[in-house]
Amino acid sequence: xxxxxxxxxxxxxATALSAQDWTPLFNGKNLSGWKKLNGxxxxxxxxxxxxxxxxxxxxxxxxxxxxxxxxFILEFDFKIDDDLNxxxxxxxxxxEDYRNGRVHGYQFEIDPSPRxxxxxxxxxxxxxxxxxxxxxxxxxxxxxxxxxxxxxxxAIGNSLRTWVNGIPxxxxxxxMTPTGFIALQVHSIGNNASQEGKSVSWKNIRICTVNPxxxxxxxxxxxPEVNCIVNTISPREAQEGWKLLWDGKTSNGWRxxxxxxxxxxxxxxxxGILKVLKSGGSESANGGDIVTTATYKNFMLSVDFKITDGAxxxxxxxxxxxxxxxxxxxxxxxxxxxxxxxxPDAKAGIKGNRKLGALYDLIPAPDDKPYIKGxxxxxxxxxxxxxxxxxxxxxxxxxxxxxxxxxxxxxxYSKYRNWENFGNATEGYLLLQDHGDExxxxxxxxxxxx
Amino acid sequence: xxxxxxxxxxxxxATALSAQDWTPLFNGKNLSGWKKLNGxxxxxxxxxxxxxxxxxxxxxxxxxxxxxxxxFILEFDFKIDDDLNxxxxxxxxxxEDYRNGRVHGYQFEIDPSPRxxxxxxxxxxxxxxxxxxxxxxxxxxxxxxxxxxxxxxxAIGNSLRTWVNGIPxxxxxxxMTPTGFIALQVHSIGNNASQEGKSVSWKNIRICTVNPxxxxxxxxxxxPEVNCIVNTISPREAQEGWKLLWDGKTSNGWRxxxxxxxxxxxxxxxxGILKVLKSGGSESANGGDIVTTATYKNFMLSVDFKITDGAxxxxxxxxxxxxxxxxxxxxxxxxxxxxxxxxPDAKAGIKGNRKLGALYDLIPAPDDKPYIKGxxxxxxxxxxxxxxxxxxxxxxxxxxxxxxxxxxxxxxYSKYRNWENFGNATEGYLLLQDHGDExxxxxxxxxxxx
Numbered sequence: 001x002x003x004x005x006x007x008x009x010x011x012x013x014a015t016a017l018s019a020q021d022w023t024p025l026f027n028g029k030n031l032s033g034w035k036k037l038n039g040x041x042x043x044x045x046x047x048x049x050x051x052x053x054x055x056x057x058x059x060x061x062x063x064x065x066x067x068x069x070x071x072f073i074l075e076f077d078f079k080i081d082d083d084l085n086x087x088x089x090x091x092x093x094x095x096e097d098y099r100n101g102r103v104h105g106y107q108f109e110i111d112p113s114p115r116x117x118x119x120x121x122x123x124x125x126x127x128x129x130x131x132x133x134x135x136x137x138x139x140x141x142x143x144x145x146x147x148x149x150x151x152x153x154x155a156i157g158n159s160l161r162t163w164v165n166g167i168p169x170x171x172x173x174x175x176m177t178p179t180g181f182i183a184l185q186v187h188s189i190g191n192n193a194s195q196e197g198k199s200v201s202w203k204n205i206r207i208c209t210v211n212p213x214x215x216x217x218x219x220x221x222x223x224p225e226v227n228c229i230v231n232t233i234s235p236r237e238a239q240e241g242w243k244l245l246w247d248g249k250t251s252n253g254w255r256x257x258x259x260x261x262x263x264x265x266x267x268x269x270x271x272g273i274l275k276v277l278k279s280g281g282s283e284s285a286n287g288g289d290i291v292t293t294a295t296y297k298n299f300m301l302s303v304d305f306k307i308t309d310g311a312x313x314x315x316x317x318x319x320x321x322x323x324x325x326x327x328x329x330x331x332x333x334x335x336x337x338x339x340x341x342x343x344p345d346a347k348a349g350i351k352g353n354r355k356l357g358a359l360y361d362l363i364p365a366p367d368d369k370p371y372i373k374g375x376x377x378x379x380x381x382x383x384x385x386x387x388x389x390x391x392x393x394x395x396x397x398x399x400x401x402x403x404x405x406x407x408x409x410x411x412x413y414s415k416y417r418n419w420e421n422f423g424n425a426t427e428g429y430l431l432l433q434d435h436g437d438e439x440x441x442x443x444x445x446x447x448x449x450x
Numbered sequence: 451x452x453x454x455x456x457x458x459x460x461x462x463x464a465t466a467l468s469a470q471d472w473t474p475l476f477n478g479k480n481l482s483g484w485k486k487l488n489g490x491x492x493x494x495x496x497x498x499x500x501x502x503x504x505x506x507x508x509x510x511x512x513x514x515x516x517x518x519x520x521x522f523i524l525e526f527d528f529k530i531d532d533d534l535n536x537x538x539x540x541x542x543x544x545x546e547d548y549r550n551g552r553v554h555g556y557q558f559e560i561d562p563s564p565r566x567x568x569x570x571x572x573x574x575x576x577x578x579x580x581x582x583x584x585x586x587x588x589x590x591x592x593x594x595x596x597x598x599x600x601x602x603x604x605a606i607g608n609s610l611r612t613w614v615n616g617i618p619x620x621x622x623x624x625x626m627t628p629t630g631f632i633a634l635q636v637h638s639i640g641n642n643a644s645q646e647g648k649s650v651s652w653k654n655i656r657i658c659t660v661n662p663x664x665x666x667x668x669x670x671x672x673x674p675e676v677n678c679i680v681n682t683i684s685p686r687e688a689q690e691g692w693k694l695l696w697d698g699k700t701s702n703g704w705r706x707x708x709x710x711x712x713x714x715x716x717x718x719x720x721x722g723i724l725k726v727l728k729s730g731g732s733e734s735a736n737g738g739d740i741v742t743t744a745t746y747k748n749f750m751l752s753v754d755f756k757i758t759d760g761a762x763x764x765x766x767x768x769x770x771x772x773x774x775x776x777x778x779x780x781x782x783x784x785x786x787x788x789x790x791x792x793x794p795d796a797k798a799g800i801k802g803n804r805k806l807g808a809l810y811d812l813i814p815a816p817d818d819k820p821y822i823k824g825x826x827x828x829x830x831x832x833x834x835x836x837x838x839x840x841x842x843x844x845x846x847x848x849x850x851x852x853x854x855x856x857x858x859x860x861x862x863y864s865k866y867r868n869w870e871n872f873g874n875a876t877e878g879y880l881l882l883q884d885h886g887d888e889x890x891x892x893x894x895x896x897x898x899x900x
Contacts, residue, residue: 398855400855405849405850407856410863
């Protein structure tokens with residue numbers, strides 16, 4: 001008898017724990033509860049699924065829920081022709097005052113192409129890619145071409161995360177839009193007749209809006225988080241040891257490389273952006289370089305930068321501001337920041353070793369680096385003792401070892417040849433370069449490594 | 451009773467096995483059986499030990515056994531003042547027709563200096579160092595300063611090996627002198643008055659000449675062997691996988707880099723030496739470079755080389771003789787061979803990267819490399835996939851990694867910049883360079899690695 005009671009008790013508990021309250025968003029029969037926005041592609045109900053068909057001469061078309069959803073867990077199945085691209089919007093909007101009603105906002109990417117970014121997050125008609133799957137490449141194999149795939153989106157507070165067939169894909173921390181509609185995309189095909197009538201299908205679309213945080217999947221350390229909230233540290237970043245190196249407002253933690261205080265001119269902080277101002281393109285001749293007030297040994301340094309036309313700047317590390325007694329920038333290893341197209345230094349140097357992302361004058365970055373022109377890009381510098389890496393927007397550009405004969409031989413050929421033991425310091429200051437061109441910085445974060 | 455018999459039996463066995471027949475060479479009382487040679491330093495018997503005292507104005511003095519020993523195991527204890535140098539000769543000779551009776555031959559080195567080469571083998575008044583302790587550096591700590599130390603020498607056939615306090619030190623394979631005396635050295639102090647009267651002592655000197663091979667210590671893989679018999683492979687080298695790359699007599703295994711046969715001029719083989727002949731100092735303009743007929747991937751390549759005044763040559767690896775269609779040497783990574791003092795290329799290049807031992811035009815060797823002027827020197831090149839090392843006379847000069855961004859960046863600065871993918875081949879030919887200067891090669895050996 002007691003056993004029976006215990007079992008009933010356990011069953012009740014289990015029921016309570018799994019009593020996730022799912023609401024279907026699609027009734028399997030018609031498009032009740034949905035409305036078409038933005039374009040003229042057609043959506044039909046076929047065999048219990050919503051099928052969207054591509055159509056020439058219309059922009060991206062969206063079939064959007066008539067109501068908005070803020071905190072939720074959304075699940076759906078999807079299937080798509082191999083040569084199409086699609087996606088599912090969430091927390092999205094269409095407003096008269098934003099590009100004449102253009103649907104915009106978070107999109108769960110559906111990408112059957114060899115690039116395989118399905119599950120990534122694209123910020124439709126707004127910030128573009130905020131979670132390309134280069135950030136989490138091991139999840140690129142989650143999507144299976146030519147068959148039904150299962151999607152899951154958890155949008156709870158600032159945490160937006162995606163899954164494809166149970167595999168965690170994207171993980172962003174953002175506060176831009178707390179609520180909005182869900183919408184199924186039929187991508188524009190321009191006037192390409194051969195793409196006409198291709199299809200993308202969705203079924204089993206269901207949402208949980210009742211206490212979704214109770215059913216939130218625990219964080220996956222292997223899935224990197226992207227924090228989109230400018231000049232902040234997300235809870236997960238804090239847990240992982242990241243710290244703000246610039247608070248977004250004040251000069252705390254920084255000084256002029258040749259000063260004891262922050263430069264009185266040449267640098268400006270506004271709207272959460274740290275700007276080095278235009279002064280004619282000379283190296284460290286206006287406000288001068290700025291350096292951290294502390295030195296760093298082993299670390300990951302992440303900096304978002306955006307350049308103006310033809311600009312030159314750089315992020316230096318292992319910097320010793322005292323060794324260059326003459327004019328010009330302080331001495332250290334440099335993650336080069338440059339307008340490769342318009343600044344003449346891109347053509348100088350050896351085989352591209354003065355272009356953006358290069359270890360300046362020493363090691364070129366690959367030609368196909370994922371630089372996004374006119375936008376903020378993320379530079380990441382990783383130092384583990386003598387092993388150093390340069391990353392750009394989630395892609396590793398360069399990896400090198402210092403403090404060895406090969407490194408010293410390379411330095412001996414470069415413009416650093418006369419700085420004794422260049423690049424071999426155990427630790428050093430971090431530096432943002434004033435090269436007389438306007439360049440913007442934000443999200444300057446550091447994680448010290450052991 | 452049975453137990454007793456068994457024990458007696460075991461004891462008899464043990465006695466038989468340990469019945470090594472030792473003969474004392476010193477009676478503990480006087481110098482009977484010894485004679486003084488070469489110099490005028492004094493030897494006395496003090497407290498059961500032979501003590502030699504340094505003396506100004508006399509050359510090296512030796513107290514030699516009156517009879518000769520060929521195959522033997524010799525043991526003795528020795529003690530020396532810290533600022534002296536000494537040694538014990540074995541299989542040594544003093545002949546009217548060799549430098550007027552100069553004592554010469556193998557010497558067990560006694561070296562209390564910080565260099566700590568005690569147990570090494572020096573070929574007194576003949577070939578100089580044949581087993582410097584740089585070859586076996588871990589054994590340099592065997593000798594203990596300021597106290598009695600135990601020495602052991604096994605000279606059996608071509609195998610000559612030493613121990614200090616039970617730790618294996620030198621191991622050579624040589625056939626130069628099969629028999630000779632044993633002699634205790636008091637080193638010359640020139641006219642240095644402050645060194646006068648310093649002492650070195652020996653006691654418990656005993657020798658086994660009856661079946662010494664029966665008591666030979668098994669080979670120690672950790673103690674490198676030096677094979678002094680020119681153009682041969684010793685039994686141990688054979689066991690370790692070494693092979694002759696040049697047989698000492700014929701052109702078997704070699705051809706001109708631009709020929710299908712061995713060059714008809716410009717190279718000569720005589721007295722076990724492969725000579726590239728003088729032709730005016732031009733690169734590959736006379737007989738031209740020679741290459742192996744086979745390619746090699748992972749290997750240790752050992753080459754003895756001796757240069758004439760002002761000469762230039764080199765040993766290349768990862769060579770593809772087909773890619774340079776123009777004049778000059780075939781393309782590959784080069785262990786540079788050069789008279790650093792007299793050839794102008796030593797001053798060209800960057801920070802010494804064209805001097806002897808350098809990876810030519812890429813990575814310099816250290817300034818304090820152990821090059822022996824006017825003698826044969828041993829170049830060793832080790833390739834383990836992308837990791838490559840240059841050694842000279844047992845000292846590692848250079849270590850580098852290829853097939854990575856740092857390597858490619860270094861190459862991009864060098865004279866190899868226009869050879870696509872320079873130095874990144876998985877395998878290649880081995881090459882001896884004709885640079886128009888006379889250079890001698892011998893003991894060209896290779897051990898292929900997995």
